[in-house]
Amino acid sequence: MRDFLSRTPLFTKSLWAVLFFAVSVLADAIPTEALSTAGATMRDQQLREIRDIMRGGRGGYVDLGFNYLPFRTQTPLESEFGEHQGYAFKHHAAGFGSGEITKNNHLGFLLWYERSGWDGEDFFFWPMYNDFSLARSVTTWGLSYTQSAMNFTLAGGMQHQNVEYVGDVYPHENDSLLYSWGLVRWGRTSVQGSFHKSHWQSVRISMDLESRAVYGGRKSGITTYFPNIDVTLYNGHGGDDDSVRVFWEQNLYAQVLYGEVSFDFPRKEFHSGALKYYPDPSRMVAIEVTCLRRNVRPGSKDLLWGGGIELPFVRFAYNSSYDYETFFHAKGTFLVEFQFNLATIDGLLFARGGTRSAPMETLNIEKKKNFDSKDNKGIDLMGSAKGETKTLDAKGIRYEKADSEGGK
């Protein structure tokens, strides 16, 4: 083995080291409690994403993704009996589309869907449903109305939480829960509420003060450094158990570097923080470092540090706070998520939360300018703007006699 390593180039050695680390890393087990309480997390996450898309209130959005786990030791399940090998799963899809019915009046329909849980086998459609599986889905749908001249959006709909299978190591839960939700946005401020029958579940007040070019704002300047703040009040169903989470997103440099921090009240304690770098403000690509308080240990040992890289079709992460919170406290293993999301408004393309259009759109705008300019006489096929014909001089063509032996 030592001989093999000494003769191997550094790159190959590094590759072996990475592969060895990726395969042999022992993941921490996910607790059954994280799975049994995930329904509320899923519902809140979907409403948060809908709030992001309703910042414009028109245009369209598409999202598709699933977690990819090649090894069943990556997300073992910790039950009262021990550690079960298997797969946590999360499949999600979302779509929003709107049309202008009369001038400046837009009607839209949105649908968010996620199916997640834990199973003894990996699958796309049909789980194994063993004694320790849990499979749950959350579907959120709704209608939206946007008055673009007044920059006003009204949206609302229903949210269905359905448990399709629960193994007997989890607490019992209602197999079908129905919630309603609503959102009102005026300019950069929105209020979103979630309700179960006559009881409120959560109320979120968002102030997206940052100027975003995709919604008609500025590309640079002091207004792009205004913060995005949201305050969410969660119903604890016990009077004193109500809690508030304050989330602050701050542009640190040119809408490519952001800081995020959230605090919990009334405990008055830090919940999470992140430093995110988007090489392009369209947010198609993201590199992040995250920190999260887990509330399982005292002091700084409680903090979970991690990070991730998001590319247009795939996301790699290790101990990222997003995965810990939305993927049943998964940690201690490299996670891969195949995912794609794209939002559009007025022909501009960007990922959810993006502030400017993707770079590919810039080329179209430049072409458009060429057509509109007065001194332009058209672009011919040879690329000359003044219409002069160009010829291509071919050099080095060899002529052969017709009776010569070809094909040799």
Next chain:
Amino acid sequence: MKSIALRLSLIVVIAACCLALTGCISHWFEDSTTRLQIENRTGSDIVEIDILSKDGKTVRPWIQDTIKAGEISRVYEEDWVGDFSGRILYANSLGIGVQKGYFDIELSGGSIYLVFTRNEDGTLHFESR
């Protein structure tokens, strides 16, 4: 030479596709249940084999049939794949009353054939075959 490189790269691409797909089809070549069969060479009857919770308060029976001394049980399939604690109930050497033995077991799925024998001090011992 060129065709060899082409073939090699094709094999690499196919292998990469297979590896990429393991995220949804790995259960085609990995067992997600454990099929347990017991051979009783203890000299006394084995009454029951269970999986115990970590606090010892909850018991999930796996084999509840008596396996007589010298006999081989039938195959019992359950969803236990992972690291667990087990309990065995067996008749004592006089054949009167039931004794308990505890063990930790790592199950990676598939077929398991366990042979239980008795140590000189009267306790049980098992090995996998």
